[in-house]
Amino acid sequence: MHPSSRFQHNNKKPFVRINNAIRAREVLVIDSTGKSLGVLPIHEAQQRAQQQGLDLVEVSPHANPPVCKILDYGKYKYSLSKKEKDSKKGATKLKEIQLHVNINEHDFLIKLKQAESFMAKGMKVKFNLFLRGREITHQDLALNLMKRLIQDLAHIGQTDQEPKLTGRNISLTFIPLPANKRLLKYNLSEVEANKQKPQEEKDKTEKS
Template identity: 35%
Template sequence: MEVRHIKQPTRGNNTNNKDNALVNEGITARELLVIDDQGEKLGIIKLQQALKEARDRELDLVVVSPDSKPVVAKIMNYSKFRYDQQRKLREQKKNQHVVDIKEIRLSPTIGQHDIETKANQAMKFIEKGDKVKITLRFRGRMIVHSQQGYAVVNGFIEKLGDTIVIESPAKMEGRQLIATIAPKAK
């Protein structure tokens, strides 16, 4: 015995509705508080009458607030409304910046020119809005000269000037001296 599932046809404009908005025949409420395309309240109207009103204007009836009593619906061009919402989401994604933590590695015996080069790189990270983790690793017996490491890290931070905020000052973690800086709030 073979069982076949027959897909039920959907009604109205609700066929390609990915965001699950209640539109036209997909609305289940019997009475709606209807707002027209100009923003005027038409009052509490039965569903069939509201659908007729929307069809007469060649627009869609879209539920705006399904949880309220009575359900609030608006007469609008649904495809334009959905396009505008998607455009706003794209703009928000484009304008949003994820703060990364970039790492700059130093050594206790680093040369002056190398510090300047790394400071320039750190400034580029700060200008982009990223945080910078400064790591100075002690190798072998260099750990005995930890004061020299503190001097290197603090000198590096001073080179960056007043465009930064020190999130965590230099502190020892095992064989590493670590400090974290961030851009100043605008």
């Protein structure tokens, strides 16, 4: 158990009071099983935590009365850190792909392969298409191109909006389908090639 007078804080994150650092006279206590013990005097709440070899952690300091939990502070701190890391990962799971209204078929296929590869890993994909200069007269081509993306990527992702032109820009965000429903179409040949490599290496070994 942590020293009774210790509390955690740094310049970036609000501190978390634990044990004797908790200033409230009374607190609402939640035990280690998640059961509410009701409102207790702070000294009684601290004693209950000590008896269990755990910490009394102030989890909602602004509540009235403050809410405290009896738990292992080390595990609690790890859990908070993991949630923060997962949140940061989630924030970076959006990949952006640029399109041009006059993109040729070969380059369009490359964009499809990129998007499929990202979504296969659970990432969101945002397509951006900007109409330059006189390209603004080709709005229909641009919108049709984005609608084609919806059809060509339906096997692995979906969008909850229709492509719309805002000024000179069209953007469309795809959300990957659930993992058990995602299919590969444009990267399938590479997957098959990787599966064949072990067999080819095995054949070479047997011949040698």
